[in-house]
Amino acid sequence: MSGLEIGHGGVIAVDTEQLREVGSRMRSVAMQCEEARAAIARAGALLASAPEAAPQVDIGALHRGGERIGVLRAELEDACAGTLLMADAFELVELRAQAEALALGDRAGASAVRARIHRLVDGDARVGVMADWLVAEWELTRHGGPPAPIGVGGLLPSLLLAAAFAGITSTLGKLPPGTTLKGVADPVRVTPTATSTPAGAPKGVAGALKRMPSTSAQVAVEKYTMVDGATRYVTYVKGTQNSSPWEGGGADPWDMKSNLQLYQGQRSASYQATVDALAAAGAEPGDRVDVVGYSQGGMIAAHLAMESDYDVALQLTAGSPQESSLADGQTLIQLSHSDDVVAKLAAGGSATGTGSPDSFTATREVDPQDGLYDLSLQPHALEAYIETAQLVDASSDPRAEALDAYWRELGDAVEVERTEFHAERVKQP
Structure with a gap:
């Protein structure tokens, strides 16, 4: 074990590149699953053509194992797509806020940020819809229960979704001085x-x-x-x-x-x-x-x-x-x-x-x-x-x-x- 760093604190922020890295890793694992499924399929075909070579092998069980790996691959690909889509939605929310702030004194900077916004939205229409949903849903549910799962197939892990959903507000991770909890707890x-x-x-x-x-x-x-x-x-x-x-x-x-x-x-x-x-x-x-x-x-x-x-x-x-x-x-x-x-x-x-x-x-x-x-x-x-x-x-x-x-x-x-x-x-x- 190594790599420990000790400091006096630091900014914790929504890191869209970190999300994209997670999506990339999911895609890599999905590719490994596909390679494993294909290998199992080849082995099954060889054994079926010469069953006397390995009579102890249950070809049906081997086939079912390959199918399960194929299902896992599909789930990983869906989760990857949802993660990358959410990363774009987070970035869009942040860019919109940045453009609004820059418009007060840096028109050139605001224009450059808006160009990035247009590229994100033009690349996938779902990004703008999801960004709008994230902000609107937070405003509606900030004092209530959790929103419905989002992402492709709703496959993002529940903890990742909860942390990311809270993170887009840019302030919930840091409790300002004087913060107190509001409302009444369940008994x-x-x-x-x-x-x-x-x-x-x-x-x-x-x-x-x-x-x-x-x-x-x-x-x-x-x-x-x-x-x-x-x-x-x-x-x-x-x-x-x-x-x-x-x-x-x-x-x-x-x-x-x-x-x-x-x-x-x-x-x-x-x-x-x-x-x-x-x-x-x-x-x-x-x-x-x-x-x-x-x-x-x-x-x-x-x-x-x-x-x-x-x-x-x-x-x-x-x-x-x-x-x-x-x-x-x-x-x-x-x-x-x-x-x-x-x-x-x-x-x-x-x-x-x-x-x-x-x-x-x-x-x-x-x-x-x-x-x-x-x-x-x-x-x-x-x-x-x-x-x-x-x-x-x-x-x-x-x-x-x-x-x-x-x-x-x-x-x-x-x-x-x-x-x-x-x-x-x-x-x-």
């Missing part, structure tokens, strides 16, 4: 499912990520009793547990409905459940509560740090599609993979960083090779971020080394109590 029920007494605090970033609840619980809260009798808390918040858009609003609050609500600045059931879990664990307003969040949990962590009644001095996130704006006395640690569509395609982010001077963003590319791996969202997996965290823990970067003092301080606690919580939406009559 939830939070139940403690397990209690334990860990031997001590995590010894690093990787150790913290490994403390995500591993069962049906979505939130874990650890209460630390320090030598002087003071208490402080660390809460661990999971990522999305149900990524099927059509099941949004179901029993599990960690779903796509909550994802989109948090993207759009609405109070989600998952955020409410996290606040309720902290209260159930004994945390009171003003208490020191640090937060570790993965994926959707990163968005929850951002709002806990920015607007909750708790004193959040440390926010640690992995694969979060949003970046908070923290005060100088708060430390923000972000892990982000350059090939993670959830982290990469969320718009916004800070060009100059946020939080205390000890804050940093650690980035790397998980897998630079082409293949089916690219379609699996593995760069977003918690396991991949734990590997990145191990690199951070081993880094000699001064900011990473300064974080060691935090783990040592937690390690001085005389008692640690851990409670895991499971949350469910409560059906309303």
Whole structure:
């Protein structure tokens, strides 16, 4: 593992070239599938002409396997076409905004941008229609549920679609100072499912990520009793547990409905459940509560740090599609993979960083090779971020080394109590 970069933040934006690269990789894999299907067909034909050569081979099963690979190839080609079409639509939305801004003082620049707009629209009439739809649909649904799937055949992975849809607004990935969630969350029920007494605090970033609840619980809260009798808390918040858009609003609050609500600045059931879990664990307003969040949990962590009644001095996130704006006395640690569509395609982010001077963003590319791996969202997996965290823990970067003092301080606690919580939406009559 290598290629880790540590900095004090940076802009997270919709990268149309990144989308086009994903489309190119899909096309490459589709071609490999076609080669495999053709090879299987040739083998089947040879065996059919001389069945005595390999009587143990089931030619019918071989034929069916080739057909399944052919179906996969067709699906990949459709997904590729949808991805490239969406890249053009994103670029068109951005170019229209750029042209409008340039028209105020740079007519020549605006004219050049409009020429690019005309080329995009003339090349494929669907691009203009999709760009119009994206903007109009966002305005209509920003306070509601997710839109219907788009793209050729609706085959874009649901997480890619959600991140890209949010990203076109160019601001949802960065939470400006003073941002608070709006509206009322769906009612939830939070139940403690397990209690334990860990031997001590995590010894690093990787150790913290490994403390995500591993069962049906979505939130874990650890209460630390320090030598002087003071208490402080660390809460661990999971990522999305149900990524099927059509099941949004179901029993599990960690779903796509909550994802989109948090993207759009609405109070989600998952955020409410996290606040309720902290209260159930004994945390009171003003208490020191640090937060570790993965994926959707990163968005929850951002709002806990920015607007909750708790004193959040440390926010640690992995694969979060949003970046908070923290005060100088708060430390923000972000892990982000350059090939993670959830982290990469969320718009916004800070060009100059946020939080205390000890804050940093650690980035790397998980897998630079082409293949089916690219379609699996593995760069977003918690396991991949734990590997990145191990690199951070081993880094000699001064900011990473300064974080060691935090783990040592937690390690001085005389008692640690851990409670895991499971949350469910409560059906309303």
